Amino acid sequence: MNKFNAILLDSLLEIRSRKIIYIYAAVTLFLILLFAFIPSMQIQGEDLFESEFMSSELFSKILAHFFDGFIGFFIFLLVFGTAFLLPSYLGKGRIELTLSKPISRWKLLTMKFVAVYLIHMFILILMSLLLWLTISFRLGQFSWGILPGIMFSFVHFLFIYLFVFVIGALTRSGALAIMGYFIIRFAANLLESREVAYQFIGESVWTSILDWMYYIFPKFGEVGGNFMSLMRGDGFVNFFSIYTTLIFCAVIYALTLYIFSRRDY
């Protein structure tokens, strides 16, 4: 058992004890049973299970919308599922013992980050694939285009989880991690739709400031747009949102590592 495996085991046990994992499983199981056993499903007067006229293109679109909602809900739950993990790990009475082990602080934090991320991604991918297989077998069509979209949820969740993790590391509070993430998310969404504000404020120094903030800030909504587009088979629509968000995340993660390495516990 190496150091990473030890942290992975600890994370797995804690995630299991927090029981939010059972909500993921229950929702997925419910949907799997629904699609496996429901006798018919009417869409615009056509029974989805019997219709011979549904093109693979239409099928892909319906499935893309379905998985967009499913994975979106999943990621929303993950924010709550992961927010308390790091603060509990850094809690008084536990962190002293952890820091007494021969692991440098930056490695410790990074291993914890990766361990929690990998566990949640494994759960997300497993449940999404089970659901995809059930729907595909039931409908007799396999929309392979969904798979890159599901894989892209790795990236989408990485950005979201990183913010929850970083705020949790800095404040050692799960509640503040959730609150902080939603505030950043709200601010990022406002910046993405800043052009609406320009209609009211007109051309001014504020438009330049908001533009610069938009370029710097993470772009959760636009990154999510890639996800939908990939599942529909249209490929990436917005690389800019991905790499600017990636750069922002890398910078704040490096800053968090620095603060974590210097801080007294």
Place this chain on the structure above:
Amino acid sequence: MNDNTAAIRVENLTKIYKSALGANEVHALTDVSLDVQRGEIFGLLGPNGAGKTTLVKILLGALRITSGTAFVNGNSIDDSAARAKVGFLPENHRFPSYQTGMQMLLCFGGMAGLSRSEITAKAGPLLELVDMHKWRDTRIKKYSKGMMQRLGLAQAMLNDPDIIFLDEPTDGVDPIGRREIRDILGELKKQGKTVFLNSHLLAEVESICDRVAILDKGRLIKTGPVHNLITVKPSYKIETAEIGDDITEEIKAAYPGAVVENNIITVVFDDKYMISGLIDLLRQNYIDILAVIPEKISLEDSFMQLIRGGGDHEQV
């Protein structure tokens, strides 16, 4: 790697806590220097807020130094290698309640760099040693405080450390358990391990430690072997038959500080040979001596004298 033989070396260590905006400062440790030799059981004493836990946390990498240097096993404490052969049982620990005892050993043993097979092989005998083998697969949240202390002790010994830091190891443990822990510490000493014990139980320190250091208000005020701290000056109680007032006055004149009450003379001498003079004096006056009882000044008395007295660091 520092070329020295001490298990722990602290040189001019200062730790200042600053408030968020730097407006307030608390000097937790001021210019502390000490050495702990390999194979000794070293006790750290001091009243609450003296800086004991701060010193232990600094040595284990949880707190950063303001100035000075410290080495553990010859490695600077800034290097995580300093903690490679170290075990630690913290005070007020909160072990993960969702883990079983065995899972806790797997996780913390793994973080210490042990393989799963090594942990499995060592965990059985260690849990047996601390009498926790029956509860190895029970969740920690069901453990009592004493059981957690025992598990913590097993965890601290899991990686076969050269140095073990124990912060209040008998806290919450019943008297039998305390005795067992003391026996384990004695066994560790026989194996050549260095034990750094932080405890407010002076009797415990007195019975276990080879040397102690006393911290007060962040300053080291005394270090030395326990027996040197305990036997400061020889003190005796002498029980006699009836003593008249004239003899009482004579004793008090010859031995200032002597107390005579209910035919019991309590006296502290500058050296142990002076008791002969007092006995001669009693015999010359035909006073029957019923008992001569040497009194040991406990570490607690010595500790209280030192804390009340304050003063500069003294090596005894």
